[in-house]
Amino acid sequence: MSLNKNKKLTFFLLIFSVAILGQQKKEIDSTKVEALEPVVITATRTIRQLSSLPMPVTLISKKQIKQTGSTRLRDILLEQTGINFVTDQSGFTGVQLQGLSAEYTMIMIDGVPLVGRSAGNLDLNRISVNNIKQIEIVKGPSSSLYGSEALGGVINIITEKPKYDTLKGDMSFFARGGERNELDMNGNLMYKKDKLSIISGFNYNSGSAFDLSPETQGNTTEAYQNYTASLQLTYEFSDRLRLLTSQRYFSEIQNVVNKQVDWNLNTELNHILNDQWSFDYTFYATRFKTESQFNNATSLFNQTLFRPEIRTTANFSNSTLNAGIGINFDALDRTFFSKKETFNAKYVFLQYDFHPLKNMNTVVGARFDAHNKYKSAFSPKISSTYTINSWLTARGSVGFGFKAPDFRQLFFNFINNSGGYIVLGTRTLHELYGNEPNVAVLDKDLNPETSIGYNFGFQVKPTSDLKININFFRNDIKDLINTIALQKPVNTPVGTPVLPGLGAGTSVFYYENRDEVFTQGVELDINYKIADNLRFIGGYQYLEAKDKEQLDLINSGTVFFRRAPSSPSELLTKQDYFGLPNRSRHTANAKLFYSNRKYQFNANVRALYRSKYALFDTNNSQNIIDKYDDFVAGNVQVNIALDKTFLDTMNVQIGIDNLFDERGLENESTFPNNDAVLLLGRTVYSRIRFNF
Amino acid sequence: MRNLKSILVIVFVSVIMVSCDKDNEVVLEPVVAQKVENLPAPAVTDRTVNPPVESGEFVKFSFKTGTIVTSDDWDIAFRATKILVNGGGSIGLTDEPTRTGNASLALVSSTFSDVKEAPAESNFGQDSNGTYALPWGSGNGWYTYNGQTNIISTIAGKIIVVKTLDGNYAKMEIISYYKDLDASNPANGRYYTFNYVYNPNVGEKSFE
Numbered sequence: 001m002s003l004n005k006n007k008k009l010t011f012f013l014l015i016f017s018v019a020i021l022g023q024q025k026k027e028i029d030s031t032k033v034e035a036l037e038p039v040v041i042t043a044t045r046t047i048r049q050l051s052s053l054p055m056p057v058t059l060i061s062k063k064q065i066k067q068t069g070s071t072r073l074r075d076i077l078l079e080q081t082g083i084n085f086v087t088d089q090s091g092f093t094g095v096q097l098q099g100l101s102a103e104y105t106m107i108m109i110d111g112v113p114l115v116g117r118s119a120g121n122l123d124l125n126r127i128s129v130n131n132i133k134q135i136e137i138v139k140g141p142s143s144s145l146y147g148s149e150a151l152g153g154v155i156n157i158i159t160e161k162p163k164y165d166t167l168k169g170d171m172s173f174f175a176r177g178g179e180r181n182e183l184d185m186n187g188n189l190m191y192k193k194d195k196l197s198i199i200s201g202f203n204y205n206s207g208s209a210f211d212l213s214p215e216t217q218g219n220t221t222e223a224y225q226n227y228t229a230s231l232q233l234t235y236e237f238s239d240r241l242r243l244l245t246s247q248r249y250f251s252e253i254q255n256v257v258n259k260q261v262d263w264n265l266n267t268e269l270n271h272i273l274n275d276q277w278s279f280d281y282t283f284y285a286t287r288f289k290t291e292s293q294f295n296n297a298t299s300l301f302n303q304t305l306f307r308p309e310i311r312t313t314a315n316f317s318n319s320t321l322n323a324g325i326g327i328n329f330d331a332l333d334r335t336f337f338s339k340k341e342t343f344n345a346k347y348v349f350l351q352y353d354f355h356p357l358k359n360m361n362t363v364v365g366a367r368f369d370a371h372n373k374y375k376s377a378f379s380p381k382i383s384s385t386y387t388i389n390s391w392l393t394a395r396g397s398v399g400f401g402f403k404a405p406d407f408r409q410l411f412f413n414f415i416n417n418s419g420g421y422i423v424l425g426t427r428t429l430h431e432l433y434g435n436e437p438n439v440a441v442l443d444k445d446l447n448p449e450t451s452i453g454y455n456f457g458f459q460v461k462p463t464s465d466l467k468i469n470i471n472f473f474r475n476d477i478k479d480l481i482n483t484i485a486l487q488k489p490v491n492t493p494v495g496t497p498v499l500p501g502l503g504a505g506t507s508v509f510y511y512e513n514r515d516e517v518f519t520q521g522v523e524l525d526i527n528y529k530i531a532d533n534l535r536f537i538g539g540y541q542y543l544e545a546k547d548k549e550q551l552d553l554i555n556s557g558t559v560f561f562r563r564a565p566s567s568p569s570e571l572l573t574k575q576d577y578f579g580l581p582n583r584s585r586h587t588a589n590a591k592l593f594y595s596n597r598k599y600q601f602n603a604n605v606r607a608l609y610r611s612k613y614a615l616f617d618t619n620n621s622q623n624i625i626d627k628y629d630d631f632v633a634g635n636v637q638v639n640i641a642l643d644k645t646f647l648d649t650m651n652v653q654i655g656i657d658n659l660f661d662e663r664g665l666e667n668e669s670t671f672p673n674n675d676a677v678l679l680l681g682r683t684v685y686s687r688i689r690f691n692f
Numbered sequence: 693m694r695n696l697k698s699i700l701v702i703v704f705v706s707v708i709m710v711s712c713d714k715d716n717e718v719v720l721e722p723v724v725a726q727k728v729e730n731l732p733a734p735a736v737t738d739r740t741v742n743p744p745v746e747s748g749e750f751v752k753f754s755f756k757t758g759t760i761v762t763s764d765d766w767d768i769a770f771r772a773t774k775i776l777v778n779g780g781g782s783i784g785l786t787d788e789p790t791r792t793g794n795a796s797l798a799l800v801s802s803t804f805s806d807v808k809e810a811p812a813e814s815n816f817g818q819d820s821n822g823t824y825a826l827p828w829g830s831g832n833g834w835y836t837y838n839g840q841t842n843i844i845s846t847i848a849g850k851i852i853v854v855k856t857l858d859g860n861y862a863k864m865e866i867i868s869y870y871k872d873l874d875a876s877n878p879a880n881g882r883y884y885t886f887n888y889v890y891n892p893n894v895g896e897k898s899f900e
Contacts, residue, residue, distance in 0.1 A: 504743050505743075558801055558849075559849070560801070560802075560803060560847075560848035560849020560850075561848045561849075562846075562848045562867075565845065565868070565873070565875060566846075566867045566868040566873040566885065567867070568803065568804050568805075568865060568867065568887070569803050569804060569848040569849045569850075569851075569865060570803055570848075571803055571806070571849070619848065620836060620845045620846070620847055620848050621848055
């Protein structure tokens with residue numbers, strides 16, 4: 001086993017060495033025209049060059065998505081520096097950014113958010129990546145532009161839009177063997193003539209059920225099939241007036257009985273008033289609806305979001321002003337709620353992008369969200385870059401982030417009879433049991449969770465072929481909303497229930513603003529063009545994520561642990577503290593992309609590493625995770641892919657994911673009955689794509 | 693003259709103090725450090741009623757002898773996860789032994805070796821109607837119960853200090869609730885293994 005592991009590590013290092021060796025082979029820089037700098041829109045809501053931005057942004061190009069054989073958003077995000085996928089205690093999987101869990105990252109398509117989270121997690125297998133232009137990831141608090149949920153960052157999927165008259169399309173068939181048994185069929189059509197452009201796409205994706213631990217009940221993933229249809233129409237009335245409407249419909253059936261439908265409709269009228277001022281009038285509507293089986297009963301979830309928004313941009317000679325105003329009408333009707341609940345939040349934001357010095361660019365912005373159900377939030381942010389010389393740029397940003405309590409945390413009324421527990425939202429708890437002595441002493445309401453995020457870093461370009469980005473980050477979050485077990489009133493005799501009318505053994509959970517946590521670390525990204533046809537992309541993140549209360553407790557000298565279940569107690573010191581669950585200290589990726597123009601083929605190899613992480617306290621030390629706890633072992637996954645284009649119209653791709661069949665089997669004995677610690681083994685896929 | 697008197701008094705007092713120290717050193721017996729393995733603590737649980745009723749004889753232990761005793765000279769007694777002290781009144785349990793002495797108990801948060809002497813008298817408590825000197829229940833006293841794995845785990849850093857029937861002090865750390873320390877099978881439960889240090893000198897608080 002360990003030999004096998006060493007082999008993988010060696011392989012990982014090999015990719016690095018190739019990158020370094022390649023450097024020596026390189027000839028003297030020839031003066032050639034550099035490819036156009038990529039632009040992004042998410043960071044400032046204006047089109048900006050990626051390298052000029054004062055905050056950390058990751059861009060994933062269409063080319064990279066295609067070359068890595070990704071079909072769903074999850075596949076491609078997995079390979080990015082500082083992004084992890086984590087299955088939390090609720091059993092749902094979501095994205096982790098800078099060590100912050102999924103509920104703090106906003107996921108958007110063309111600037112408008114997706115709704116429908118399960119315990120804070122958004123299922124990223126919902127999103128097909130077949131017809132997108134690029135993915136933009138902004139790290140650090142972005143609430144100053146996007147409000148709640150953008151506390152940790154934003155992932156924005158940018159769809160393709162034709163600039164010139166064209167008629168083109170593509171069709172692809174993708175099949176993956178192995179346990180996943182995935183099938184993906186996709187067709188896109190893009191048309192533009194004069195003032196009208198139409199983009200449509202259709203995607204079918206299905207997979208078989210598979211079970212990583214056949215000895216336990218239930219599958220790891222149920223069989224599913226889903227369809228996505230999208231249509232985008234743009235009409236340019238004139239050079240100055242443009243109307244865009246974009247819709248997407250997604251429907252999935254899982255394990256025969258679980259149904260999910262989600263659609264979004266975004267309408268945008270863009271009016272350029274004059275050389276200086278332009279206005280966008282948008283109306284966004286989205287619905288996410290599921291019908292699933294829970295404890296032999298049908299459970300419903302129906303969330304809608306409507307958002308009218310007006311934005312304006314003013315371009316001055318050396319600066320840009322952005323402002324926007326809008327309202328979110330958010331509603332959720334679900335089983336386990338006593339009635340349909342609604343949130344209305346009005347907001348206004350303002351941003352000024354200017355050059356206080358010749359070498360300096362500064363973006364200041366703020367947003368104010370006024371909510372009808374809890375206190376309002378003000379989120380300012382300032383970011384700056386300073387160009388030190390032709391190859392070195394410094395940048396930094398400080399911003400506030402917030403996340404509003406979600407519907408569940410306020411209004412949940414969930415009874416699990418077979419599990420012997422109930423979960424009540426804070427409002428529901430007080431409504432039903434407000435007079436009970438053990439409830440009356442609790443806070444009647446929840447506050448938004450708030451954070452301050454700091455990002456400081458450098459961009460180094462020693463040669464035109466090498467780009468290094470380094471970013472130090474820290475996020476301080478307070479008023480974290482936690483699930484808490486309700487305590488019995490003091491001095492009650494044994495056998496009394498926690499709340500009247502419940503069974504003696506029934507536990508009651510509710511939500512409370514409690515914890516303060518921080519995450520901090522450093523992220524390093526390298527993009528190196530070794531030769532014209534060979535590129536190395538690598539990344540590394542070091543992360544610490546800790547609970548401040550737990551730190552205080554440790555410092556007070558009242559936390560003890562045992563190295564083994566029956567060894568003597570020892571005092572836990574700060575050095576022994578590991579931090580929050582599901583966080584790996586080290587994550588890294590190394591990718592090598594080769595393309596041969598003569599024979600029109602591309603090949604790549606990508607290695608992903610994640611160091612060990614904990615799930616929970618296993619040595620009875622007051623829920624504190626220390627280095628003597630049980631850990632999920634670190635793992636390395638290596639993926640390879642090869643594609644060749646024939647006659648300029650047909651592209652054939654084959655690839656192997658998890659080449660060395662890393663399954664995490666050593667975790668089976670440490671964490672029995674837990675599929676989340678196991679990995680899907682090697683799978684082979686192929687794809688044929690026709691362009692016309 | 694006055695000075696001389698003072699000096700004499702000081703010398704006299706010193707001599708007494710020194711001689712006293714000497715006396716104590718001679719008399720003091722060394723503390724006893726022992727490990728008790730697989731002390732059985734059986735119980736019968738009737739689950740046909742709600743809440744379930746537990747019954748069965750408590751297993752009594754004496755620190756003086758370092759063994760299980762059946763006489764009234766017991767300090768603490770075990771039945772499943774419940775631990776009684778021989779002092780105070782009845783809690784109100786089925787098959788509960790009568791209190792015959794005035795023993796008491798304190799729960800200290802520390803490592804075993806860092807409890808170098810018994811805490812102040814105010815920290816000690818006795819059993820009484822409905823109240824355990826050593827709080828009972830998951831997370832309340834010495835153990836936690838995991839409902840998923842059905843495992844009883846000892847909470848780290850919980851040291852029990854007992855003032856015995858005779859007024860001696862003992863400290864103990866429970867390290868396992870399972871026979872041969874093997875928690876893999878719930879049937880191994882209700883067997884205590886614990887370390888203790890007993891000071892055989894009455895009233896002496898030191899554990900070193």
